[in-house]
Amino acid sequence: MAPGLPTAMDRPHFIGIGGAGMSGIAKILAQRGAKVAGSDAKDSATADALRALGATVHIGHAAGHLADDASCVVVSSAIREDNPELVRAAELGIPVVHRSDALAALMDGLRPIAVAGTHGKTTTTSMLAVSLTALGREPSYAIGGDLDAPGSNALHGGGEIFVAEADESDRSFHKYAPEVAIILNVELDHHANYASMEEIHQSFETFVGRVVPGGTLVISADHEGARELTRRLDGSVRTVTYGESADADVRVLSVVPQGLRSEVTVELDGAPLTFTVSVPGRHYAHNAVAALAAGAALGIPAAELAPALAAYTGVKRRLQLKGEAAGVQVIDSYAHHPTEMTADLEAMRAAAGDARILVVFQPHLFSRTRELGKEMGQSLSLADASVVLDIYPAREDPIPGVTSELIIEAARAAGADVTAVHDQAEIPEVVAGMAKPGDLVLTMGAGDVTDLGPRILDRLPK
Structure with a gap:
């Protein structure tokens, strides 16, 4: 069984509750029984989905939206210090929690898979969530996009696996302690927070250092930024590489376009394995292979997970x-x-x-x-x-x-x-x-x- 509510998060107030990352955490807390409230700049289908779970969602930001008995205020890096609800929280002495800390608390006691990289996080996280669900594993998940309906970016599942998108943009992925970490690629982005590739690599090294003892890093063998990161590691974390490179542990042998689908063949444990990815593009095929390798690292037979990956038919946007x-x-x-x-x-x-x-x-x-x-x-x-x-x-x-x-x-x-x-x-x-x-x-x-x-x-x- 998945754990219950983290301490002091039974009455959380979210500033910017409609955002992709924030709404997912709010949804899981509501499903775990928390009395969730929050505010957002404008109304949305996501806000309606949260209300359907019993959450109170205010439109606009005002000090009066924050209840005096809120157990904590959850914020993202996008919330400015002069936000009236944040100012009110300080006046009331209500603890302020960054969304990454809230997500880390939700994963505590489970078997987390944290999906990182400059590109492809949402897709790969979604592929894992959908395929593990298709296998009856009942995962919990928090994704940066909706699968098939507003509010479907997160779920409190009854199983032991928690799949989460790990955001490097503000270094918040340093808060997680995954059993399996996926790094899809490493490139310079988020220029307001990173001045150079050296800073990017240092940040990803810190993330890899958060993998729990006995855990696994799944990382691309093709992207140069990822290969450079692999060269920097000290070998203390078990590493599984994937891609088309000849030295990849999980080697992609072919990606054959079939209209808006792809047929992918990989070599895993010395044997070929072919499966279908229900979205077009080589990069999406590689995301699926990363998901396959991560599942295998958790002990899920690749022969079962590969066909289940075909259940993924895309994520919004x-x-x-x-x-x-x-x-x-x-x-x-x-x-x-x-x-x-x-x-x-x-x-x-x-x-x-x-x-x-x-x-x-x-x-x-x-x-x-x-x-x-x-x-x-x-x-x-x-x-x-x-x-x-x-x-x-x-x-x-x-x-x-x-x-x-x-x-x-x-x-x-x-x-x-x-x-x-x-x-x-x-x-x-x-x-x-x-x-x-x-x-x-x-x-x-x-x-x-x-x-x-x-x-x-x-x-x-x-």
Whole structure:
């Protein structure tokens, strides 16, 4: 049986309860019997899902939303010190808990798998959650995206395994003590918190050091950043590598595209094993192999887990089909880093054949655009045509001189057909004028560009 409530978390108040990471923790606590409350900037389907579990969700931030008897206040790194509920917590002497500490407490007493890496965390965590559920293992899980419905990013299961997405962006993954750690790749990102690859590697080394004695690190044998990390390790943690490299412990022998699916063959323990991944793209196939290796590290027979991985059919915003109109398919992509953008565009190119690919791209964060704008533009050259929106600021203030024009200039220099659109309200009309029957339209980015898919479908001829 899974444990009950962590100490002092029976009446938690979440500031920003609707966020992907925060809502998952709130959901699990509610399912464990906590009296959950919180606030968010705007109402959402996620807020409704939490209310259905008995949580109290306030819209907007105000000191009065925080109950005097709250046992703790849970925050993420995005919450500013002048938030009125955080100020009120200090006045009342209510303990403030970072979401990573709350998640670590939820995993205590279980067998955690922590999924880390610059890209692919949500997909790999979801693959494990879905496949382990299909095998009847009843895992608990906390994912940075919804599987099939609002609020499906987390579950309090009755089994002994807890699968969690481990976020490196603010070093919060240093709080976890996994039995199995997965590192998919190691690249420079989150420029507001990391100044160099050296800092990134040091941070991931600390994460690896948190693996419990007798635990296992599953890490890519193909990505150079991951290989460099492996070279830095002192050998105190059992390490299993995976990938197409000849020296990989779990070697990927082939990835064969089959429309929007892939057939994957790996060599594991000296024998070939073939299974199906129900999403397109080589990078998703590699995510599935990482999940397979992690399950094997926990003692789950690969011959059982491999076919169960086919039960995973995607997670919201990861090449999610939003609909079709006038012969045009609209697909949503969360990709916001050049590596992710390139991977998703290559996956769609392999799956789409001769179809044209049109991208509506919204850059995410001023700091990321400043550092990687050129590479983002180069990634967009893989599309037949692109529309680029203004930068989605998220938690950041503007940086002078940093605009979407950095991306547009780089894209045009790479030979891309790019149009700048500053008003999102114009996008459906612009895309409807560009799209032809047979085209694929990708709304791409980590911000509110995802909201444009249904509006584009509505504008296309019926």
